[in-house]
Amino acid sequence: MSRNRYHLLNTFLHFNDNDQRVARGQEGCDPPFKVRPLLDMIDVRYTDAYAPDKELSIDESMIKFKGRIFFRQYMPAKPTKWGIKTFALCGSNTGYGLRFLIHTGKNTFSADRSSEQELKVQGIGACGTVKPNRKFMPFAMQPSALALDEGDDPEFVRTQDLITCAMVDTKRVHFLSSVHSDNTFDKVVRDRKAAGGRRTVVRPVMCDAYNSHMNGVDVLDQKLGSYSYPHKSAKWYMTVFHRLREVALVNWYIIYCKSVQEGGTPMTTVTFREKVIDGLLEGWDLCASKKGRPSLTEKPDRLTGRHFPGQYTDPK
Template structure:
């Protein structure tokens, strides 16, 4: 299983359209011996087909009080989330946002989000370290939960659950989560918060809302205890809430492009630089997860979740190695700095290790590749054997032309001394010559 997961990681780097293409021998330009020599095609596909993360016989049916929509991935999900939270302490600034696991099949909690690059899929609420994108906690959305606290909305409940047990942090959210009620609840839990806001949230001050067009750089704010509400006009009016920023401007500016193509500094709220810097934690992790994703198209939704959990574990392990072994990432003049790609390759190699499948006796052919088969300087000589076996050229020609065994089948006692394959050596058949002089030796035209 370790070798299987290591192969999945390598397949995310060397991506081919279909899984069986990694074992094809017809097109040598697409051959991947680094993968095909680890495990046979049939064994890999059988593992991938019959892979399960839970015993389906223990699943409660729909309508049962203990029915779990995530039963198929619950064990692995709990394991990954527990390890992510126990092996790392996030920096002061954290981000809460949604991520999408791509899936377009039939699923009752599939979501559509028009503003996401992946518009159809499974929504995941994520708490990330805003400094490096480390995925500290996650929660898969499975639809409306009737057992949840009805006094608290979904957005507020998600943020409070993800922040449970954390103190002294600064939480950055977008306008989907931001509300005065949520921010005051976080403040009572000794956490601060900052983010863009919607004006229709309960408790948002109506006096700060502007209905007319303002000059670019317009800024106004109101405060009530620790809670600050701010309005700023950039290309349009943007509203903010914060519990730890000062409303008084100290000359902060942001660079913006004018309609004529020139750039100029525009006055901005004092909280804007922090918001722009720390709101990208989830986007940073999504960016790395999308580079070499191990996920494959599947009708089974839980396989996409399985691939996403592997990607989350890989990225978090990459962050942990950066902090635990900084010498690999120092960028010495004599060697390149360790990249996320080289880290994935190293993990795959450690998972695969020395595991290699053993072919059946007589199937291994040392001269199968063109660079050795067509090199006449290696000493390709016909030698006679006592046992007859089928000619390789005749066998491949029959398969390519879709002929029956009765139409084309020849057995011979002669084989190549270097390639270790049986080939016809006779006056009416030139199989030995074709095999060592043509790339497509089965093509007689």
Template sequence: MGLIKKATISEYWNRKHSSQSTPWFRKVFTRNRFQLLLKFLHLVDNRKIAPRNSPSYDPTAKFKPIVDHFNLKAKKHYSPSQNLSIDESLIGTKSRTVLRQYIPTKHAKFGVKLWMLTEAVTGYCFHFNVYKGKRYDPTPAGELQGSYVVISLLRAACLLNKWYHVFCDSFFTSLSLAKRLLNLHTYTTGTVRSNRPLPNLIKSVKLRASQSMFMRQQEILVCAFKEKEKRKNVKMLSTRYNAELVVNRKPKMITEYNKFMGGVDLNDMLTSFYEDGRKSTKMWKKIVFNIIHRMVINAYILYQQNSDNAKSRLHFIQLLIDDLSEDHMTRNRVNIGVLNDEINNQNLRKLPERKEKDCCICSVRNVPGGRKRSKHICVLCHKGVHKMCYKKHSRRCHADE
């Protein structure tokens, strides 16, 4: 990309792949204009943001409007199915910021952590919060962070007291969370860590391969299961399923957990497919681009569920770009057409036969490859000039007069 001087992206592609068919995308604006727009991109007025030493300082202030917009629109246009998934996601970055977290199980390892609530089957992101760290996002005293995150997400998404079923991993799941959600008319299923409160019999039980043990306390069912001899026992709890074994004598709650737990991972995978990963010195811009990609994923899921002949995701992105740029392209075509007509009729004259002159605007002879020739000349000064360069040339020409 650094070798492109003033050519557009589409022109560069056409030169590089001239033997292939014409690419789907069109010239919207030049690379230089794109970089200029990217340079001055802002979501808020920096003068209105509290300084870092202020008690009201918010490290997410620069991109908070797009987070609020995303959560508002996600709830407005979609009602999820019963099975939900809650997990953490990571937007990879090594920028120096208080938002940066280290999660060794994630691909990026370092980045900004999101608490995400998604639909289990489709990966539709229904609500998410940006984790600001212990200093700016503390957990209430006497409460586990995982439980606090689950209740906060469900309350912000307005999904409590509707008998939704939440699947979460061992970081979030606990007996206290299961009881609280049950009182709020919400089911939960998830793995449980050994250091969390559990019946002693479940903690210390010794099982053989494909063997399981169940214990129930009212609506809460706790299970211990060992899949193979060399593996540790898996401990789970559920407020929805019964002590039932299915294929390979595996508890039903485990098979359902494996089926519906991956909603957040599915959303991350879909995001990584077409994310450009554009480098930026501004950490918040990388987060904004990632959120925009997740918006497109949500839009594609809605498109799939409301279309009988849904196209591929790539085709959907192409249609989306075409639609968003249509107004700009229409105005641009009209303006260029009017300009060319005026230039052709009044101010430019075409040279006879195959004669050409150096363009007085864009041609530079002392630079390798910098000489640009035109078949048109200005009727006033008789200098060579391209049609697209005439507007700049006319100012000089009239100034000389």
């Protein structure tokens, strides 16, 4: 397929009926309307195909895009600074992507979103960092009311099934958890100023659990970056489509690795992608001649050689 042919097919690739789109500013407007059927389809497929581990992580994930779209975000602290921000729910150990939500502004989340207490009733626990000035946070944990220095023991405040913790590591940090208590343990950390280069600190259990299971989305982003789709697109929904396609490949590779029997060696990511390509091309006559009078000359090597998977023969 030529480049021009590929671009022509891309111009006709759509995922929704534009005639049913509600204009921006009107009631019922859905900013990701162009990819809404695709988003609704993959969320169901991913959760049905694989049961993740107990620990899940939620975090932001950026889809690189510098085109013109009103919900494009700029996040200078991220490796990908310009793009479409999404919230991803992933397995903390494998990075398997389960759910995705595109951030389109202040109306992304409904006003009646669930609180941690409601999650607790549904049997879902939560643990994460929190800003001390958030609404309903206890005043006793505010920096103005509770001064903490490096080396001080962590402080806890409990309200019903929620417990908040304030501690100083490299800087002051606050945790909020519905699954932990005020238990602590001694941990040896490196310190250049201490004798022997190490010292013992009192660390909350919730802090250690958070650090162990917080990076599921980062693991997914790392796997997506290895073989990311390199072509730029002026249409934002095409960029989202290629990102979702890459997520699908990563997810199915994770499932494949889990299905390999214990002691077996799974194929590499590159080999897995080549197998997927071979499976999609199976049954197609890639070197079929054009209709009309048959040619009396042999086909050149560029049409029968190493352009297609499985047809390249090493001359050695």
